[in-house]
Amino acid sequence: MGVEIKVENLTKSFGRQLIWGDVTLTVPAGEICVMLGPSGTGKSVFLKSLIGLLKPDRGSIVIEGTDIASCSERELYEIRKLFGVLFQDGAMFGSMNLYDNVAFPLREHTRKSESEVRQVVMEKMDLVGLVGSEDKLPGEISGGMRKRAGLARALVLDPEIVLFDEPDSGLDPVRTAFLNQLIVDLNAQIDATFLIVTHDINTARTVPDNIGLLYHKHLAMFGPREMLLSSEEPVVRQFLNAQRVGPIGMSEEKDADELAAEADQELPPLPPIPLQLEPSNGIPRRSQREPGGWCRENGVTPPPGSFSPGMAMATGA
Amino acid sequence: MASTTARLLAPVGAAGSLFAFALDVARGLFRRPFQLREFIQQAWFVASVTIIPTALVAIPFGAVIALQVGGLIRQFGAESFTGSASVLAVVQQAAPIATALLIAGAGGSAIAADLGARKIREELDAMMVLGIDPIQRLVVPRVLATMLVAVFLNGLVSVVGVAGGYVFNVVLQDGTPGAYIASFTALAQLPDIWIGLVKALIFGLIAAVVASYKGMNAGGGPKGVGDAVNESVVITFLLLFIANFVLSAVYLQIVPPKGG
Numbered sequence: 001m002g003v004e005i006k007v008e009n010l011t012k013s014f015g016r017q018l019i020w021g022d023v024t025l026t027v028p029a030g031e032i033c034v035m036l037g038p039s040g041t042g043k044s045v046f047l048k049s050l051i052g053l054l055k056p057d058r059g060s061i062v063i064e065g066t067d068i069a070s071c072s073e074r075e076l077y078e079i080r081k082l083f084g085v086l087f088q089d090g091a092m093f094g095s096m097n098l099y100d101n102v103a104f105p106l107r108e109h110t111r112k113s114e115s116e117v118r119q120v121v122m123e124k125m126d127l128v129g130l131v132g133s134e135d136k137l138p139g140e141i142s143g144g145m146r147k148r149a150g151l152a153r154a155l156v157l158d159p160e161i162v163l164f165d166e167p168d169s170g171l172d173p174v175r176t177a178f179l180n181q182l183i184v185d186l187n188a189q190i191d192a193t194f195l196i197v198t199h200d201i202n203t204a205r206t207v208p209d210n211i212g213l214l215y216h217k218h219l220a221m222f223g224p225r226e227m228l229l230s231s232e233e234p235v236v237r238q239f240l241n242a243q244r245v246g247p248i249g250m251s252e253e254k255d256a257d258e259l260a261a262e263a264d265q266e267l268p269p270l271p272p273i274p275l276q277l278e279p280s281n282g283i284p285r286r287s288q289r290e291p292g293g294w295c296r297e298n299g300v301t302p303p304p305g306s307f308s309p310g311m312a313m314a315t316g317a
Numbered sequence: 318m319a320s321t322t323a324r325l326l327a328p329v330g331a332a333g334s335l336f337a338f339a340l341d342v343a344r345g346l347f348r349r350p351f352q353l354r355e356f357i358q359q360a361w362f363v364a365s366v367t368i369i370p371t372a373l374v375a376i377p378f379g380a381v382i383a384l385q386v387g388g389l390i391r392q393f394g395a396e397s398f399t400g401s402a403s404v405l406a407v408v409q410q411a412a413p414i415a416t417a418l419l420i421a422g423a424g425g426s427a428i429a430a431d432l433g434a435r436k437i438r439e440e441l442d443a444m445m446v447l448g449i450d451p452i453q454r455l456v457v458p459r460v461l462a463t464m465l466v467a468v469f470l471n472g473l474v475s476v477v478g479v480a481g482g483y484v485f486n487v488v489l490q491d492g493t494p495g496a497y498i499a500s501f502t503a504l505a506q507l508p509d510i511w512i513g514l515v516k517a518l519i520f521g522l523i524a525a526v527v528a529s530y531k532g533m534n535a536g537g538g539p540k541g542v543g544d545a546v547n548e549s550v551v552i553t554f555l556l557l558f559i560a561n562f563v564l565s566a567v568y569l570q571i572v573p574p575k576g577g
Contacts, residue, residue: 080448091443105447
């Protein structure tokens with residue numbers, strides 16, 4: 001069914017350095033959300049706070065009535081059973097082969113017999129296309145395979161919430177496309193809440209229902225995909241279209257001189273909004289909205305050429 | 318001013334978090350299910366990295382004691398007590414210390430490196446996210462395994478040390494085999510073995526807890542793991558020698574020396 005994650009006024013700092021402050025957002029149940037942000041804005045820190053690996057300084061994260069930021073260790077371990085997490089490098093246990101890795105949560109948390117375990121593990125391995133590699137050790141396979149194996153392990157307990165930490169980093173464009181399709185298909189199939197942390201804008205433009213943008217120690221914007229893709233807000237516009245013109249500089253923020261220098265530069269027009277990726281397994285996604293729906297409801301004119309089928313995935317001008 | 322206070326208090330904080338970690342481990346001891354498989358694997362692993370070096374260290378250890386004590390005792394004209402003195406020194410002091418050095422140097426560093434590597438590869442995070450407490454799943458079996466192996470190693474060092482002492486005393490110092498063996502119980506007594514075992518048990522506990530703590534708190538990539546291993550060995554040595562002093566002092570107060 002999927003579970004809602006309600007984040008309120010979340011603030012986290014390491015020592016005296018503020019990572020981000022007052023982040024408030026609600027990840028709707030069963031929908032796919034992408035959290036974007038330039039490198040080093042604390043996207044992974046945000047993800048780790050959501051699963052209670054890092055304690056935020058202030059604020060609350062409420063999942064099914066439990067506040068992760070302040071609950072006891074015992075409650076935390078209980079609530080984590082709702083989660084499946086894909087870590088950046090897969091975080092496979094190096095001493096076990098892939099089969100044992102994927103079977104690990106089942107053996108620890110359920111009383112399934114070995115044959116039932118085998119059935120579930122093989123089903124998930126098939127889902128991520130790793131049948132035949134069960135006996136390999138994590139050190140023997142490529143980064144992409146480790147990632148897919150990590151995904152199989154994250155899915156094995158039928159989670160209500162799946163978190164992805166940069167699923168596309170270090171993958172080639174073809175594998176990224178396959179992985180994105182897999183994410184959409186999975187969402188249709190298991191109906192869980194998905195949160196993807198990434199800085200790949202192709203993923204961000206085509207996969208999610210909602211997009212959030214972390215920038216300069218705060219949540220710059222969070223909302224439906226079409227809202228952000230048609231936004232004229234300088235930071236959102238710059239990032240989602242991978243442009244150099246805008247407030248984001250090479251090192252975090254541009255200074256006043258640089259901004260003044262480009263004040264009279266003409267901004268390139270917003271590229272058309274691409275169609276959202278549809279499930280390929282024929283199961284409709286509950287949270288899929290019709291293309292252009294949000295724009296119509298809110299009286300926003302999408303950039304010309306938007307939502308045309310077969311449109312090339314534009315990544316900015 | 319505030320930063321000076323903070324810097325002065327930092328070691329207290331580190332000691333406190335190590336102690337808190339030890340308490341977590343103690344609590345994990347009683348949490349079911351007990352990880353029997355991991356315990357056996359770890360016991361085998363720690364034993365396999367320590368047995369041979371320990372035996373090799375034990376021989377010269379016993380020999381040095383035999384040479385030193387043997388020479389000293391001959392000056393007093395009490396050759397008949399050579400065996401007893403060397404048993405006393407080996408069983409009460411040398412065996413637990415040699416065990417401690419090997420457990421910390423070989424076993425502890427391996428544990429710290431293993432857990433540190435898991436930490437930086439996010440394996441520990443992944444485990445926590447899968448709803449499994451790494452302290453209960455990984456640390457408790459390692460601590461128990463190290464304590465068990467420490468006790469056995471202590472026995473090994475005692476036997477090899479005394480045997481080494483025998484060889485050096487009889488072969489190199491022209492001692493009489495009969496006198497060496499016959500005098501065993503003249504000064505040494507049964508509680509000497511018990512204190513040796515208790516020391517080994519406690520040294521194993523300290524070494525494993527410190528190594529696990531340092532490993533699980535490694536940070537900053539491969540260099541962090543190296544630092545964690547290094548720190549864990551140094552801290553363990555310091556703690557072990559302090560613990561050895563305290564235990565010896567208490568023991569000598571409680572159990573009066575034989576024939577004194």
